Amino acid sequence: MKKKSLYRQVIPYLFLLPAFVMMAVFSYYAIGKALVNSFMNVRFGVIGEFVGLENYQRAFSDPVFKVSFINQAVISGFAVFNSIFWPLLAAELLFFVKKGRFHDFLRFGFVVPMMVPSIVIILLWKYLYNPHFGFNSILNRIGLSDWTRNWLNEEQTALISIVLIGFPFVSGMYFLIFHTGLNTLSADINEAARIDGAASLQIVTKIHLPNVKPYIKTVFTLSLISSLSGFGNVFATTGGGPGYSTMIPALQMYQIAFGDGNFGYSSALGILLMAVIVIVTILSRKLFGEED
């Protein structure tokens, strides 16, 4: 057999070159840089000296970081529950609506909000939480003026208000995942259950839930990771306040970097956050994986 010419051997790497050149700089060098920064005293990109584990020690004794993690646990806990419960509920309800125009209308309806930029939706919620109008005007109208709050600016209500942004949490991708999941169950299974006289609720609990489990697992992992690494909604609504009542690690990391200019400490927080994300991802895979 003829040996491939050198040029032909090199071709595959030429195909990969553009992608890998960019990854070399913006992925591998960047992550290395983050790691190095976390052991250095870096201010606004100017490298100071090697400080060992000082940045990490500081993180563990930082009271704000502790509060951030607790807030994050609350936000992520609710985010995961809401990302599974409500879209699954809607997908189940839709399942029992006979295929037809109404069915398609409902499905399309839940997809539409995906086409609006997320920051726009967040800001609209911010208006709903406004002390002078929004939800408060409803409360005033129905005579519950005592219940009105400055929702995002009071320590007691800020965190829960952020958690509730997006209620009823149905629109978009997670709904579609469950919808697809339920529709890939063979029609025979559902038909057989109906002929056996199983009521809708039994079909849901005995047949759907066990079969939809892989999709629940997917949504669990996806929503957990996205809530741990994202900080857009807190950033745009409360900025972590009032005080530190809604501060979360990702936002704290951002503020330490671009507010205080302390890139070193910020990178240490980032590495810790990444470690948490990796551990949580592995744990959640284990948690569900054992029964697969």
Next chain:
Amino acid sequence: MKTRISAGGIVSRIFILILLILTFVPLFVMFNMSLKPNVLIKTDFWGLPTEPYWANFVKAFSFSFKPVLNSLIVCAISLVGIIINVSLAGYAFGCLKFKGKTILYNLVLAVMMIPYTLMIVPTYEIVTKMNLLNTYWSLIIPYISGQQIFGIIIAASYFQGLPKDLFEAAEIDGANEWGKFFIIALPLSKPILITVGITAVVAMYNDFIWPTVVLTSGDEIKTFCQIVFNNAAGKGSNDLGLIAAAFIIGTIPLVVSMASTLKYYIQGMMVGAVKG
């Protein structure tokens, strides 16, 4: 056979309709606000306008035009880069044999694990060193690099599924690797490239955190979602009607691009979800 709708069926229909209505509350608020003058929004937030106040749209158009254009320029240039990188690398991983393929592929997969947040600081340092701050390129280059990862992974598995005999036939006809790529693989990969493209465009158009980091000088270069975010932070107009009209104007490009490719977008997210 006509199936009778049970009482339970009616309850579930009503319930899902309520969920749908609640989902649309923010969108209703947006349209309602956009058609009312600012004073009326503050005094009667939920009430419908007696007469649509179109002046909001006229005024909003003039100040949201440039940010939307900026977003579109950034998305368009990034998209070209992403499609080039993804089709080439996806083809190599999917169709070609070479040494170190598994290792290189795993290197791509590993990048998927890194949270976006951790990359902000080092990427900012790199972009600063490249003297790109406050240019479109400070968005475009990191976007290409970040968005190509997911694209390469799904494109590789798509290319792998293409029928092998097509390539063998082309080889007999004397086509070299580039010929096979341009004449056979590329035309066949249209659906997957649309999927990759729309997923990336949606993510880039929606992003406001990275623009906030690197575009800090003047408003004339800022993207639409960045301007919206700045407004949330208390900068810019206080006229809520105007803001809501600007929201709608800035949503149009996303609706247009997604409406024509929704099928591909959903497919992309599904594959991404399963892989993730």
